[in-house]
Amino acid sequence: xxxxxxxxxxxxxxxxxxxxxxxxxxxxxxxxxxxxxxxxxxxxxxxxxxxxxxxxxxxxxxxxxxxxxxxxxxxxxxxxxxxxxxxxxxxxxxxxxxxxxxxxxxxxxxxxxxxxxxxxxxx
Numbered sequence: 828x829x830x831x832x833x834x835x836x837x838x839x840x841x842x843x844x845x846x847x848x849x850x851x852x853x854x855x856x857x858x859x860x861x862x863x864x865x866x867x868x869x870x871x872x873x874x875x876x877x878x879x880x881x882x883x884x885x886x887x888x889x890x891x892x893x894x895x896x897x898x899x900x901x902x903x904x905x906x907x908x909x910x911x912x913x914x915x916x917x918x919x920x921x922x923x924x925x926x927x928x929x930x931x932x933x934x935x936x937x938x939x940x941x942x943x944x945x946x947x948x949x950x
Contacts, residue, residue: 829853829925829939836944839913847908849923849941856904860930862937863897863908865919874932876908886930913948921946
C-alpha cells in the first residue's frame with residue numbers, strides 16, 4: 828500500500844487553471860498506476876484521469892479531455908493533474924488513488940486513496 832496526500836485545490840474563476848499534486852509515500856511508487864477521481868455533493872465518485880506505471884499512457888473522462896492533463900514523476904513519487912479552462916461543473920472534491928499494476932477507471936479497483944482536496948470553480 829501507499830499513502831497519498833493531495834494538495835493544490837482552491838477557489839478559481841471559470842476559465843482559470845489549477846494544478847493538483849499527489850505525493851505518495853511508501854515503496855515502489857512506480858509499481859502503481861495512478862488515478863484522479865472527483866466527487867461533487869450528492870453525486871457518485873467519478874473517474875477523471877489515469878496514468879500507467881511509466882507515465883507513457885494516459886486516460887481521460889470525456890468531460891475533461893483536452894482541458895486536463897495527468898502526469899507523474901516517479902523520481903519524486905508524485906502525480907499531477909493540470910486543470911485548464913475550468914468550468915463550474917468541475918467543482919468537486921478531487922481524490923488521487925493508486926492501484927497496483929494496471930490502471931482502471933473504476934474506483935473499486937483502487938486500494939489506496941488520499942483524503943481529497945476541494946476544487947471550487949465560480950461562474
